[in-house]
Amino acid sequence: MSTASPSPADQPLYDLVTGPAPATIADVIARMQAIDALLPVSDGLKWFNQLYLAVTQQVDLHPPGGAWQSPVWILHLDVIFAGLYFSALGGFLGGQTVPSAWSAFFAARFRAGIDRIQFALAGVNAHINHDLALALLATDDDLNVVPAPNGPEHADYESVDGLLDALLPAELTTLATDTLGVLAQDTGKIGRLLAFWDMRHARDLAWDFANHLRGLTGVSRDVALSAQDALTGALGRAILAAA
Numbered sequence: 001m002s003t004a005s006p007s008p009a010d011q012p013l014y015d016l017v018t019g020p021a022p023a024t025i026a027d028v029i030a031r032m033q034a035i036d037a038l039l040p041v042s043d044g045l046k047w048f049n050q051l052y053l054a055v056t057q058q059v060d061l062h063p064p065g066g067a068w069q070s071p072v073w074i075l076h077l078d079v080i081f082a083g084l085y086f087s088a089l090g091g092f093l094g095g096q097t098v099p100s101a102w103s104a105f106f107a108a109r110f111r112a113g114i115d116r117i118q119f120a121l122a123g124v125n126a127h128i129n130h131d132l133a134l135a136l137l138a139t140d141d142d143l144n145v146v147p148a149p150n151g152p153e154h155a156d157y158e159s160v161d162g163l164l165d166a167l168l169p170a171e172l173t174t175l176a177t178d179t180l181g182v183l184a185q186d187t188g189k190i191g192r193l194l195a196f197w198d199m200r201h202a203r204d205l206a207w208d209f210a211n212h213l214r215g216l217t218g219v220s221r222d223v224a225l226s227a228q229d230a231l232t233g234a235l236g237r238a239i240l241a242a243a
Contacts, residue, residue, distance in 0.1 A: 004095025048123025069152035100233025101126035132206035
């Protein structure tokens with residue numbers, strides 16, 4: 001595995017994301033806020049990070065019905081999940097090989113002609129389609145849980161879908177709005193991209209993929225992960241290229 005020093009401009013970001021792993025949702029939110037403070041508006045990473053921050057705050061502050069059915073599980077999942085984003089970013093900045101979808105997204109951070117909503121959804125694609133199944137398995141291992149199809153963990157997981165359905169279009173519109181409240185980018189693209197890439201469907205597939213991976217070992221597991229990474233990378237590049 002090759003490594004390289006981060007660029008001087010990215011050194012503070014690298015130092016931040018390679019620090020001690022967050023232990024709580026509050027730690028995750030604080031790190032995302034610190035990342036946002038470091039990133040200029042010319043950096044496409046800023047728009048994914050802002051969207052992810054808004055989602056994490058919603059999950060933390062507004063659980064459906066006022067409480068999660070399995071709060072230890074869902075909050076641990078969120079911390080583990082965020083840690084995979086920080087790890088991928090730190091690996092890329094440090095010159096390491098990272099998953100295809102993350103590499104496609106990070107390499108395009110300063111590319112002209114890509115809307116903020118494309119950056120945001122390309123990051124979401126990498127995080128959900130590549131990372132979420134792995135975060136589910138790590139959480140289940142940590143807590144010694146195998147979620148039942150109709151159990152509290154799955155109910156909480158699906159409740160997050162409802163939060164995202166309500167939050168995502170409004171947050172993407174906000175990203176496309178400049179500081180004076182004027183729509184600065186093509187918000188019609190939001191609908192086109194959301195039709196092209198369905199977050200609820202992606203999350204359902206991640207749950208199923210985690211269950212599939214649970215029964216695999218060795219070469220079979222590696223092949224499944226490699227195929228998923230290649231597909232996710234291709235989808236991320238398509239999102240970034242969408243007109």
